[in-house]
Ligand SMILES: Nc1ncnc2c1ncn2[C@@H]1O[C@H](COP(=O)(O)OP(=O)(O)OP(=O)(O)O)[C@@H](O)[C@H]1O
């Protein structure tokens with residue numbers, strides 16, 4: 422098996438027949454009939470600078486796929502390649518510093534200020550003070566928060582939407598080429614959510630990063646995706662650009678597109 426990084430990898434991220442299953446204490450595979458295989462036989466290639474949206478019901482395996490990309494989980498079978506290199510051949514810490522990760526519910530450190538939260542990776546990378554301060558200010562402005570007002574606040578002194586903006590700023594801090602975003606706009610009121618979606622969409626086309634964005638909201642997927650990948654019970658059942666997704670024949674796609682007729686837009 423060739424595990425050397427490719428010089429010019431064709432894809433930013435590639436899943437090659439990846440399965441992930443929970444093993445018991447003796448590290449033996451648990452009987453599949455008991456449905457402990459969390460994701461099965463995933464093959465998916467994600468191009469540089471695309472926004473791939475992972476869509477699926479709760480429990481379908483979306484967060485698991487994100488964790489397989491930054492090696493918080495290692496595949497039980499198959500390979501995940503990042504920039505042409507198998508994640509299991511990479512130093513996990515280095516790999517993660519090159520991948521911004523916005524986790525469900527923002528996941529800020531409560532005892533750190535906004536500025537310290539955003540500066541997390543730059544300080545691990547030992548950036549000098551002036552460069553770090555300038556970067557934090559730049560990012561706060563980018564996500565629409567006034568640095569003078571917000572830098573020294575603690576997460577508990579922010580609204581949910583502001584916390585999520587800080588989570589996005591933190592993920593962007595060291596300018597990683599890849600961003601993983603796990604329902605970053607969940608639990609927001611519909612107006613703020615629509616506002617952040619619009620801002621994010623403009624930001625994504627400006628920043629030219631490879632983005633894997635998780636949601637269970639079909640409207641959000643259609644708005645933001647260059648392609649939508651639909652998960653159902655640990656399997657990838659459809660991958661298509663938004664316009665083709667709407668007419669896809671798979672029943673799970675139709676279950677989602679039917680939600681477009683309802684006022685809530687399929688948030689489950
Ligand atoms: N450590 C674990 N042990 C056992 N089962 C797990 C573990 N982690 C996840 N699962 C199960 O794997 C499945 C997929 O979980 P995952 O978190 O990837 O779903 P998801 O699509 O992100 O869901 P949601 O939309 O609710 O966040 C779920 O059924 C979950 O209960």
Ligand SMILES: [Mg+2]
Pocket residue numbers: 483484485525603
């Ligand atoms: Mg999840």
